[in-house]
Amino acid sequence: DTGVSQDPRHKITKRGQNVTFRCDPISEHNRLYWYRQTLGQGPEFLTYFQNEAQLEKSRLLSDRFSAERPKGSFSTLEIQRTEQGDSAMYLCASSSPLVGTDEQYFGPGTRLTVT
């Protein structure tokens, strides 16, 4: 499979617990993005990596959120001390300026439910 993959697909956690999600981008893509989508809304940008460098962060990314891309390949998004308001679909996307027109290709998402 050559698309963007995300793991897990679903996560149920209790308020206050920490969770970590993983994203594997399309192999030749050096740009990686995280978005959050709540029910009935469009995705909202969280953060962006080019290779291993985190170049852009949204104000939505509070201090409880941290994202890494240690070797410029896969990325992780961690949420500490989860709150019910964190319940959403977390989407990962990847792109490359050398492939097509640098459009972002999205993975299937990780649906987080905080109880």
Place this chain on the structure above:
Amino acid sequence: AQKVTQAQTEISVVEKEDVTLDCVYETRDTTYYLFWYKQPPSGELVFLIRRNSFDEQNEISGRYSWNFQKSTSSFNFTITASQVVDSAVYFCALSERAGRRALTFGSGTRLQVQP
């Protein structure tokens, strides 16, 4: 600040009807990109088209066509002879200036195509 408005929350048509999805955007940049994505019931966002701000030519791809008008800040999407498989949520998105990668999405239009 950038903003994308999709005023049509939900549209229902009968198969073979033509349907137009509206998108209006706001940006202060002169260089920007506009996108349309499809989110079928399976949930994965599918890239449809990217248009840059300097290219106002309309585009046609099979049953899909896009009308970009800078004068009215609109980037509308028309499906000709709709099919049941076109049923999905469609998102319009905007990214501003080279170097800033974040996509700003509209709230989406849910299209239901009835057989």
